[in-house]
Amino acid sequence: MSCNDIKCAVSNCKHWEQQHCTASGIEVNVDGGGQSAQNQEKTNCSTFETE
Ligand code: SF4
Numbered sequence: 001m002s003c004n005d006i007k008c009a010v011s012n013c014k015h016w017e018q019q020h021c022t023a024s025g026i027e028v029n030v031d032g033g034g035q036s037a038q039n040q041e042k043t044n045c046s047t048f049e050t051e
Pocket residue numbers: 006008009010013014015016017020021022023026045046047048049
């Protein structure tokens with residue numbers, strides 16, 4: 001099963017295919033830790049893996 005609804009622009013991730021994420025699930029964290037992001041740019045996908 002994949003998360004076809006997750007659009008992603010990180011084309012060098014091994015889970016990426018044609019603008020979407022093919023992982024069964026992803027983990028998103030706040031840059032620098034904690035549970036509150038100041039803005040969109042302070043969030044990141046921890047499931048990212050290089051090809
Ligand atoms: S794991 Fe994260 S970075 Fe990789 S394709 Fe999925 S959403 Fe994008």
